[in-house]
Each structure stands twice: as structure tokens, then as C-alpha cells.
Amino acid sequence: MHRRLIAPGALAAASLMLAIPASAASFSPGAPGIGDPYYPAYGNGGYDVSHYDLRLQYQPSTDELAGTATILARTTQDLSSFDLDFLLDVSEVRVNGVKASFASSGQHELVVTPKTPLAKGTAVTVVVRYSGVPSSKSAYGFNAWHRTPDGAVAADEPEAAWWWFPSNDHPLDKATYDVSVAVPDGTQVISNGLLQSTSSRLGWTRYNWRENKPQATYLATLAVGKFDITTSTSEGGVPIVNAYSKDLGDNDGAARASVERTGELVDWLSGYFGPYPFASAGGYVPNTTTGYALETQTRVYYSPRQFANGANTSVVVHELAHQWYGDSVSLKGWKDIWINEGFARYAQWLWSEHEGEGTAQELADYVYASHPADDAFWTVEPGDPGPDNQFDIAVYDRGALAVQALRNAVGDDTFFAILKGWPREHAYGNASVADFEAYAEQVSGKSLGSLFDAWLFQPSKPAAAAVKAAAVKAAAVAPVQPKSWKKIEATNDVR
């Protein structure tokens, strides 16, 4: 009876479909990007990774890295082929045990074509054998593999994985990790999570690290070199693992005086953000010449330059705040960078408040008054800064100003409930600026659209009067520099 309603053309098409196996018609290549408007080629479509098992060997003297990545994933569409993001030289790829064909494409794509197409919802094990000299590979003229006098470091944002393991390189696809790397005896390997074991054989020592909570690819880190590793447990019960290059020279004391406070600062931040989300915390300071710090999950990367002027607890607070705001709760797209940086910078303001070196309000007033209305600072919209301004200082300072504006609009009790509730609401997941706005409105029961619009989405200086409850003092007030300002300013190149 229903057939009569179908147009003749559609009937013909339906008959044709029957002639071809229905399955074959629907298989198509996975997209070469996951769909991030800032970085269209980053990540990939068609599958979701649950675990990376990396078994590698690295020779510091030649910068040769070789090994096998075993990737556990599940297809999210009928796939004829799929991409991995990777730069090193691949010798073999197997999909569910069967050799697959593969080819390089674009700047950093490895296109894998399995012998038989993969139906949607299939569990897939991809084994990639590879080798190469990471420092010799670049994409977009960029190389995130930083060699040191005694090893190398992979830590960068938004891309770092391409130089050491094949991946679906976007925060939307988080996974757990086993990172096992053999290095010459006397050399150490630092990575995320906890060291499970080490073993020695024929002049090589193998380090087996495990991160058992979902982790974004850019937060996976690897450092090889001669390190002094310290372990302890915070008063709140968080295992702490820190590592210092034995080659930090004059910066050694200040680095340790800062990073050894990780346990105390994790416990302090837990008071604002809720229980620490991971099985360990810590940081490492390699002997690199790159200047920044990065919130690599559980094991923060610090450049020795962060400690060139003495101890710097502000940078430690910033990167540890990211463990909640950025690592456990990851952004959905790179345009959502404010939910990482606005809050990590605000944590530095809270630390200043705690240390009696200026309240968050005083810091907000200072930032607001220091930048006149025609300052380019105000043209950057922290809520959607564009890829070129993703790490602009305005994302941090104007971003933290937006957080203070929220605090003033909803009051301290509600504000701190939001600050603590958000990491619980989206633990180990992904969220956007819009999700944060919705959450803040839900918790506060207030309409906050105009507030967020003024502070995050306008290319101009918000008028203090335009925001309910004066978020800042009148612009006519001369800026008073809080005591902590220079310390916070010294962290302006952190991520």
C-alpha cells in the first residue's frame, strides 16, 4: 500500500540499491580533519580512540626514535579508509591483524586503507610500526620536538604528537595511555601519569609510564634526558612525581623551590576546584631553551627560563589549575581556549589574593585601567579569539577579567559554587564557552548573556557601567599595580 506513494524514480533507485550490497555503497573515507574551524586538518573523522600503547626506543645521540604504536579505537561511520596525524616514517600498518596499505597526504596525514572496509561501531586495533628523526620533520614550517643537550622534549600546543606517535590529534578524542620508552642506561624518561616499572637489558633501560584517565593528545608529553626524579605525597593524598634536568645550572634551586610546592598547591587548588582529578601530579624541568610552560596532564612542562629570576609559584599555580580547567575538562574546539586560559590566569589572581599580594578585584582593576579604550588589547575577543590570537595576552588577562566580572555579578557564594561545580559537571570530557555560560546561568539563576557578550565577544573595551554590579572601578581611577603583578606578568609566555 505504501509503495504507491513512492515516485517511480525512487523505485528505480531502490531496485538499483538492491543490486549492490547495501553495505558497500555506504563506506567512505574518514574526514582528514575532525571539524575544528581554527585547524581544519587537525584530528580526523570516522573513529574514536580509547587507548594508545606506545612502545618506543630513543637514542639521544642521534635523535632516532623507533617503535610501535598500538591504537585501540571504534569506528563511528562505515569506513573505507581513515587518517592518522603523523610525521615520522611508517614501515607497516596493520588493522585488526591484517596488513593495510598506507600513504602520506597533506602536511601531516597518514591515510590508512584497511584490506576490508570497517563497518560503523567496529572495534579496531591499529598497529603502526615507525622510525625517524623527529627533529628533521616539520609541518607548516614548524617543529614541536625540542632537542636538549642530553635528549629531547615533546611538549607543545596545539600540536606535539605528530613528532612521536600517530594519533587522532584533537582534544575531542581523548584516550588513556601506556608510554614505554627504552633509552641508553643512565638516561631517564619522563611522561604522564605514574611510572609502573623499569627494566634494563643490554645497555638500555625501559621506562613504563601509564596515564589511566582520558587525556588529550596535546597533553601527552615525552622527555628524555638525565633527570633527578623526586617523589612524595601531598597532605591531601595526591602522589607527586617531579623531575629536574641535572643540567639546570643556576636555575636549579629556583626550579626546585617552585615545583617542589606542587603538592601544597594541588591541595590548595582543590579547595576551589574540587578533588584533584588524576592519580598523580607533578612537573618536570628539562634543560630546554624554549621559554614557555605547558599543562601536560599530571606532569607539567616547565622551561628553566620560568625560574631565571628566582622561585615562581605563580606559574605552578597556573599550570596546576589547568589540570581541572583544560585537562580533565578539555575544550571542544580551539576557539574555546578561554575555558582553559581565563581560569588558569584567574587561579593566579586567587593565589595573589591568598598571598596578600593583591586581590583578584585589584588585579582586575589594574588590567582594566592599564589598557586604554583604543588599545589593541580590547580588539581580541577571548570567547573566540581566532587561531592567530589563541594565546594572545588578552585571552589571559581580559579572560580573567571576564571571570572577575562573573564573580561580581553573581556574588562570591554562587561564583565559588560555579568554579567548583564546573570541573565536576564535565570531568574527563569536553566543553565549550557556550556550555560554561549555560552552566553559570543554571547555577546562578541569572541571565548572563550580556555580561559574557561584553567581556568575551566584543572587539572593544567593555564600559564598566554596562555591566551590572561594577565589575571594575571607573576608568578614571589611576591604575594601582598590585604587588603580585610583576610575578604574574613574568608568566605571560606560559600556555
Ligand SMILES: [Zn+2]
Ligand atoms: Zn595556560
